[in-house]
Amino acid sequence: MKVSLFITCLGDVFYPGVGKDVVEILERQGCEVEFPDAQTCCGQPAYNSGYHKEAKKAAKHMIKTFDSAEYVVAPSGSCAAMFREYEHLLEDDPAWKERARELREKTYEFTQFLVRVLKVESTGAVLHANATYHSSCHMSRLLRETEAPFRLLSNVEGLTLHELPNKNDCCGFGGTFAVKMGAISEQMVEEKVEHVEETGAEILIGADSGCLMNIGGRLQRGGKPVKIMHIAQVLNSRE
Amino acid sequence: MAKGTVQNQDAFLQNIADKLGRERRSEGVKRPQYKHSPQHDILRGATIKEMVEVLKEQCLAIHTDVKESSKADLENVLEEVMKEYGADKAVAWDDPRFTEYGLESFLQRPNMTIWGSGPDEDNIRITEQAEAGITFADYTLAESGTVVLMNGGGRGQSVSLLPTYYIAIIPYSTIVPRITQAAGEIHRRVEKGERIPSCINFISGPSNSADIEMNLVVGVHGPVRACYILVDDM
Amino acid sequence: MPMKIGERSFDNRVKQGIDNTFMRDAVSSAQARFQSNKAKAEEQLGHWEEWRELSEEIRAHTLENLDFYLEQLSENVTKNGGHVFFASTGEEANDYVKKIAQEKKAKKVIKAKSMVTEEISMNEAFESVGCEVIESDLGEYILQLDDHDPPSHIVTPALHKNKEQIRETFANLKGYEKTSKPEELAQFAREQLREEFLTADIGVTGCNFAVAESGSVALVTNEGNARLSTTIPKTHIAVMGMERIVPTWEELEVLVTMLCRSAVGQKLTSYVTGLSGPREEGDLDGPEEFHLVIVDNGRSNILGTAFQSALHCIRCAACINVCPVYRHVGGHSYGSIYPGPIGAVLTPLLEGYDDHKDLPYASSLCAACTDACPVKIPLHELLIEHRKVITEQEKMTTLSERFAMKGFGMLASSPALFHMAEQAAPAMMSPFTKNGKIESGPGPLKDWTNVRDFPVPEKESFRKWFQNRGKEES
Ligand code: SF4
Numbered sequence: 001m002k003v004s005l006f007i008t009c010l011g012d013v014f015y016p017g018v019g020k021d022v023v024e025i026l027e028r029q030g031c032e033v034e035f036p037d038a039q040t041c042c043g044q045p046a047y048n049s050g051y052h053k054e055a056k057k058a059a060k061h062m063i064k065t066f067d068s069a070e071y072v073v074a075p076s077g078s079c080a081a082m083f084r085e086y087e088h089l090l091e092d093d094p095a096w097k098e099r100a101r102e103l104r105e106k107t108y109e110f111t112q113f114l115v116r117v118l119k120v121e122s123t124g125a126v127l128h129a130n131a132t133y134h135s136s137c138h139m140s141r142l143l144r145e146t147e148a149p150f151r152l153l154s155n156v157e158g159l160t161l162h163e164l165p166n167k168n169d170c171c172g173f174g175g176t177f178a179v180k181m182g183a184i185s186e187q188m189v190e191e192k193v194e195h196v197e198e199t200g201a202e203i204l205i206g207a208d209s210g211c212l213m214n215i216g217g218r219l220q221r222g223g224k225p226v227k228i229m230h231i232a233q234v235l236n237s238r239e
Numbered sequence: 240m241a242k243g244t245v246q247n248q249d250a251f252l253q254n255i256a257d258k259l260g261r262e263r264r265s266e267g268v269k270r271p272q273y274k275h276s277p278q279h280d281i282l283r284g285a286t287i288k289e290m291v292e293v294l295k296e297q298c299l300a301i302h303t304d305v306k307e308s309s310k311a312d313l314e315n316v317l318e319e320v321m322k323e324y325g326a327d328k329a330v331a332w333d334d335p336r337f338t339e340y341g342l343e344s345f346l347q348r349p350n351m352t353i354w355g356s357g358p359d360e361d362n363i364r365i366t367e368q369a370e371a372g373i374t375f376a377d378y379t380l381a382e383s384g385t386v387v388l389m390n391g392g393g394r395g396q397s398v399s400l401l402p403t404y405y406i407a408i409i410p411y412s413t414i415v416p417r418i419t420q421a422a423g424e425i426h427r428r429v430e431k432g433e434r435i436p437s438c439i440n441f442i443s444g445p446s447n448s449a450d451i452e453m454n455l456v457v458g459v460h461g462p463v464r465a466c467y468i469l470v471d472d473m
Numbered sequence: 474m475p476m477k478i479g480e481r482s483f484d485n486r487v488k489q490g491i492d493n494t495f496m497r498d499a500v501s502s503a504q505a506r507f508q509s510n511k512a513k514a515e516e517q518l519g520h521w522e523e524w525r526e527l528s529e530e531i532r533a534h535t536l537e538n539l540d541f542y543l544e545q546l547s548e549n550v551t552k553n554g555g556h557v558f559f560a561s562t563g564e565e566a567n568d569y570v571k572k573i574a575q576e577k578k579a580k581k582v583i584k585a586k587s588m589v590t591e592e593i594s595m596n597e598a599f600e601s602v603g604c605e606v607i608e609s610d611l612g613e614y615i616l617q618l619d620d621h622d623p624p625s626h627i628v629t630p631a632l633h634k635n636k637e638q639i640r641e642t643f644a645n646l647k648g649y650e651k652t653s654k655p656e657e658l659a660q661f662a663r664e665q666l667r668e669e670f671l672t673a674d675i676g677v678t679g680c681n682f683a684v685a686e687s688g689s690v691a692l693v694t695n696e697g698n699a700r701l702s703t704t705i706p707k708t709h710i711a712v713m714g715m716e717r718i719v720p721t722w723e724e725l726e727v728l729v730t731m732l733c734r735s736a737v738g739q740k741l742t743s744y745v746t747g748l749s750g751p752r753e754e755g756d757l758d759g760p761e762e763f764h765l766v767i768v769d770n771g772r773s774n775i776l777g778t779a780f781q782s783a784l785h786c787i788r789c790a791a792c793i794n795v796c797p798v799y800r801h802v803g804g805h806s807y808g809s810i811y812p813g814p815i816g817a818v819l820t821p822l823l824e825g826y827d828d829h830k831d832l833p834y835a836s837s838l839c840a841a842c843t844d845a846c847p848v849k850i851p852l853h854e855l856l857i858e859h860r861k862v863i864t865e866q867e868k869m870t871t872l873s874e875r876f877a878m879k880g881f882g883m884l885a886s887s888p889a890l891f892h893m894a895e896q897a898a899p900a901m902m903s904p905f906t907k908n909g910k911i912e913s914g915p916g917p918l919k920d921w922t923n924v925r926d927f928p929v930p931e932k933e934s935f936r937k938w939f940q941n942r943g944k945e946e947s
Contacts, residue, residue, distance in 0.1 A: 012936055014929075014931065015928075016933060035936070035939045037936070040884065040885045040886070040888060040891040041884070046882060049860055049878060050862070050870075051864055051878040053882065054881055058886060060886070061886040088854075138840070141841070141844050169839075174838055178837075178921060179917050179918070180920075181834060181837075183487055184798055187801040189925065191801075213927075213928055214925065216928075217921070220925070220926040221912070221924065241554060243550060243554050243557065243750075244551065245547050245551055245558075245559075246557070247559040248544070248559050250561075251769065252544055253540075254769075256540045258773045259537070265540075265541065265544060270724075271530065273527055274526060274527070277524055278524075355757055380741075383740035391756055392756060395756075395758050396759060397705075400701065418726045418745075434553070434749075434753075435687055436753075437553065437748065437751065437759055438704075438747070438748055438749075438759050440744065440745075440746050441747075442743065443741045443743050444743055448659060450611040450630075450631055451611070451615075451636050451658055452635060453503045453507075453632075456656050456659040458659070459611060459662070459695075460666065460667075460700075461701075
């Protein structure tokens with residue numbers, strides 16, 4: 001099975017290790033992973049800010065980039081959800097809309113792809129740790145994927161997963177929201193940090209680098225001893 | 240009843256049509272065939288016995304007292320409830336069902352007023368001073384623990400509202416699964432061109448409020464307690 | 474009270490909200506309670522998604538044919554002997570009710586809770602012709618006594634107040650002597666208001682739903698004040714936003730089910746009342762005169778636009794009850810009587826962007842609101858739509874933001890430029906990097922690093938790693 005990896009901006013620049021784990025896991029499952037080099041950004045920052053002309057440019061470019069892909073997999077619920085938004089964004093242009101639909105149908109978030117397409121329940125990972133999991137809003141509410149990460153994590157040997165209180169609450173990232181509405185975002189991420197601490201977990205796992213960067217940045221600023229890990233890193237652990 | 244007046248209708252509605260980008264619609268609109276109709280599945284095919292159980296259960300949630308009675312015993316049960324509530328002054332609907340259910344002598348008790356037996360204003364004042372208001376239910380909704388009252392004439396809407404306590408007599412035969420059936424019945428009456436009562440109440444227990452720190456307070460502007468007396472009439 | 478509340482800027486309001494820890498605790502625990510009640514109610518009902526789809530379908534159909542249903546409603550109200558007034562603006566509505574008050578020589582108006590009358594400041598209109606206006610909803614009564622404190626929630630308007638504050642208000646203004654127990658406070662309000670109901674000349678209510686087929690107005694309440702307002706006074710005036718209508722009792726039933734469950738988690742509230750015109754021949758209570766005022770006040774401008782679904786709203790506040798932004802800043806921060814996600818969508822539509830252009834950005838687009846909405850209004854998408862209008866039509870964003878976004882568009886559609894920028898990132902960020910993290914970033918990053926650290930770009934991007942890996946293998 002051929003998989004085209006959409007690494008996402010954050011994944012490319014800040015968390016390249018996550019991408020390496022994704023590649024290794026997929027290859028171990030027998031996938032042939034390719035990386036379309038022309039890929040850029042899904043356009044979400046512009047889209048969410050109301051700059052839809054710019055977002056359309058990004059959308060069309062990404063549609064072209066992944067035109068020949070069989071499956072598109074991204075280690076981010078949010079960016080995968082943005083691909084699914086293209087149809088709506090390109091509504092006025094039937095030809096592009098159709099291409100957007102094709103892209104939507106073959107796009108999956110990483111854990112979703114493992115569970116729904118590859119029918120994988122366990123990646124054979126081992127990680128001896130107490131952890132908690134933050135579900136990103138876009139993954140659970142826009143992609144409607146609420147099960148896949150938990151199924152995979154439940155089969156990680158040695159991992160104890162503590163439920164995060166108020167687990168459906170947003171962490172306050174929201175892309176440009178974090179800087180545009182800094183005061184509000186601060187309250188939200190602080191609340192999330194308190195909930196993470198309540199679990200007593202030493203690791204916070206997530207499937208979206210944006211949330212992890214936000215919560216992790218706050219944890220770090222407060223000198224909290226909680227480490228953040230992308231779910232791909234956990235699923236590729238052997239400790 | 241004299242027809243009421245209408246002002247500014249045409250310009251207002253024309254503007255709506257314009258904004259919707261089409262000609263004004265005055266006829267020919269049909270309601271769609273809705274994709275789903277989950278409302279009809281609730282308690283579908285339930286027996287009266289089953290609905291009575293659901294109703295009783297729901298009354299716990301809505302802080303409503305429940306008594307059960309046979310037709311023959313109804314007067315005693317009513318007296319019992321009055322005693323429990325410490326109620327003496329009472330107002331009841333002018334409703335032939337009181338006689339059908341053998342309650343003539345109950346209506347004769349001292350300090351009992353039948354709605355409509357005094358001059359207009361008096362009715363409201365007397366009812367406001369009463370401790371208990373008593374009516375029959377026209378429909379009873381099992382799911383939500385609701386009595387439906389088709390008010391009008393001798394069936395004053397004040398009776399279920401102004402006294403401190405409200406007592407509803409619920410014949411089994413009035414029980415339906417939920418609001419769907421009562422609303423459906425009202426809809427059919429409207430469709431047939433019947434005039435429906437100018438006030439229809441759906442009452443689910445005593446009045447309450449959660450306006451102060453989200454604490455539920457039972458008994459605000461309407462009755463502070465409510466009792467349903469279920470009567471097996473089948 | 475007009476729709477807009479207060480004159481302070483958005484940032485100031487937010488700051489004040491965040492600093493008000495009591496209010497935040499109150500909101501947070503109320504939200505938790507609302508959420509769990511609603512979740513239970515959804516589960517008990519079963520097939521929640523089907524119910525939502527049905528409700529959405531009903532609302533969409535009704536709005537698409539709004540002129541038809543309003544005409545039917547009006548026809549039936551008058552057949553029942555009631556009067557109908559179509560008001561294009563709040564002013565027209567207010568002039569009409571003032572005229573009624575004057576004709577009736579009314580001295581006292583008793584009101585049940587109604588958002589639309591707040592929106593158009595109807596209380597002031599009555600007061601201007603010498604009527605005393607008394608709010609009878611417990612929450613509204615508290616706010617009215619407390620020097621007209623604005624509502625902060627559309628279902629429980631005094632949500633931001635604690636019982637001690639309420640006790641004080643009652644004690645200072647009404648000589649209340651008991652404790653701050655909610656039961657005692659409520660009992661006191663009951664006693665205070667009973668006589669007002671009995672002596673009021675006019676009862677004013679809103680309208681949760683009007684039913685076109687029978688010319689009825691449905692009122693959904695728990696306290697019984699709406700019933701009192703429509704049972705005793707000789708004149709009843711119902712004021713409705715023009716979109717609050719359903720075709721028949723069959724649709725009414727569905728939406729009442731959804732409203733009660735979504736708003737307060739009840740199967741039905743204590744009172745659902747269907748009123749069809751004034752009292753009939755032989756009736757001894759109920760109003761002798763019934764007026765229905767149908768208010769547009771900017772709503773028709775929403776029809777036929779991308780925002781039309783905002784008019785599907787049934788004012789249940791479920792979106793407000795799940796909103797994390799609302800939780801932290803409180804209702805007053807929105808500067809509108811409609812707070813929370815629906816407020817952020819609706820307020821700029823009804824009052825324009827000038828005073829409210831920050832509202833569409835007061836959301837992380839987490840979509841909790843969209844998920845909660847019983848009539849499936851895509852609230853977070855409408856917020857994005859607002860942002861689009863603000864940038865593309867109103868051109869209200871800053872030059873630097875427009876410049877940055879233009880740049881983004883170029884980068885995102887040009888792989889070469891994009892790669893260059895990616896490669897430059899580590900070097901660009903290195904002056905700000907200390908101990909492997911960025912604690913004080915440049916430009917817009919400053920807002921980020923004010924509250925949290927920013928990660929340092931890795932020396933080797935994923936892209937590079939993948940390319941090199943390919944070379945090694947081959
Ligand atoms: S937008 Fe939806 S959730 Fe919010 S108040 Fe309106 S109906 Fe309720």
